[in-house]
Amino acid sequence: MNYTLHQLEIFRTIAQLQSVTKASEQLFLTQPAVSIQLKNFQDQFNLPLFEVVGRKLYITEFGEEISETAFKILEQVQSIKYKSAIFEGKIAGKLNISIVSTAKYTMPFFLSDFINANETVSLTMNVTNKMAVLRSLENNECDFAMVSTIPKKLKIERIELMKNKLYLIANRDFNSTKKKILLKDLNTNLFIFREPGSATRLAMEQYLIEHRVTIRKKMELTSNEAVKQAIIAGLGISIMPVIGIKNELQNGDLQIIDIKGLPIETNWNLIWLKSKNLSLVAKAFKNHIELKKEAIIQQHFSWFNDSN
Template sequence: MNFTLHQLEIFNKVADLKSVTKASEELFLTQPAVSIQLKKFQDQFKIPLFEVVGRRIYITEFGEEITLAAKAILSQVESINYQALAFQGELAGKLKLAIVSTAKYAMPYFLTDFIRKNSGVDLVMDVTNKASVVKALENNDIDFAMVSTLPKHLKIETISLMDNKLYLIGGKQFHLKNKNLSIKEIEELPLIYREQGSATRYAMERFMASNKISTYKKIELTSNEAIKQAVVAGLGFSIMPLIGIKNELQNGDLQVIPVKDLPIVSNWNLIWLSSKNMSYVAKAFIEYINMNKSKIMKDHFEWFNAY
């Protein structure tokens, strides 16, 4: 047999995703390039690794065994690369995070210089909803999470990063009649919510319940980006984190609508399990955040003070 690490990587990715198209996208390769290398890898074996039924790929029992071996080999190669960098005096390894979707507007600013200064560190970051983030943390699949609502059932360590402010947001076509929007006026608005499991959804529902607000129409969308576009188009109104609408506020597509008891203010927190056996990379990142978070806030988030 004469297969390459590149072929192992391609087969492993196709086996995980069950799709040549998705594998090519994640590997930044063309579909023909992936298909050619996949065929060359299959040609090394007399037993089929996969079957194609319609447009779907199914991994055979033998293919599953080869997948396990491929993962082990690739993991060892990765470990060798990290060890080589470590012996050269460089910080090396993986930094794994899961963040709630709104945190994608903030977390990159807390990562950029750290990753730039440590070329041996590979970043793996999952952007999802709060429920999935907490599950990844609980399962010890990640080093850190960034959330605005702390999970009460887990023993965690935290670093407070910045305020999280949520306002009622409307499109530019909305005209406010009085200084503040009244509860009665809110009840007449079509409101747009995030999906169940979202921290933003939870905060919005708490505000509505505490003010005994019932609306005539409720719309549910599964991302803040979708909500932004819907509000810009005039489809409805929503309570959204300020961090994710900077550009739309500045260009006038969205506006903050003043309401009594808003904004809802919490904190963005970097959190990790208290029992976590921290890697050198994770420890270095904690040190970096503690030393630099004030400067990062000053350099990138001073616009927050205008609201």
């Protein structure tokens, strides 16, 4: 047998995704190139690694065994790269971060310079809702989490990053002729909520309860992008973070409605378990944030901090 590490990586990815097309997209290769490597890899075995039923690809039991072995080999190869880099005085290893969905508009900017300066650091960033992020942190499945509300039940350390501002958002056709919209004027509108477990939903619910706003019509969506598109389409209104709608505000697809008690202001925080033994990579990233956060905020988010 004379298979290559490249072929192992391709087959492992195909086995995980159950699709040549999806594997080619994830690996940034053309579909024909992936198909050729898959055929060359299969030709080295007497038993089939996969079968195609209809137009769907299925990995055989033997293929699953080879996929798991390929994963272990690739892990060892990555470990060799890390160890080599460390002996050369470089920062090397894995960095795992779990973030709430709204933070996807901010965290990449805090990561960019660090990842570009340390090519032997592998990044995994899981984007989900607050409950899942905290569960990941509690189960020690990530090094850091980025959240806008501090968990009360976990003993954590944190670095405060920047403000998170939530406004009442409507589309361009929303009737805002009144200088100040009254709370009672909102009751006839459909309110669009995030799913349970979302920090944005919690903030919105708390606001409505505090101001005794009774919701007559309600819709629930599972991402800020979905909420944004629903508002643009005229389905309803929502209280949502302004950080993810910069372009839509600038081009007039969305508007901020001036209303008492808004914006709601919280803070994004980079948090980690107090008991966590941070790896060298995690310590290096923590130091990077402490030293660079103000410059990053000024460079990329001055428009946000100036918003009223």
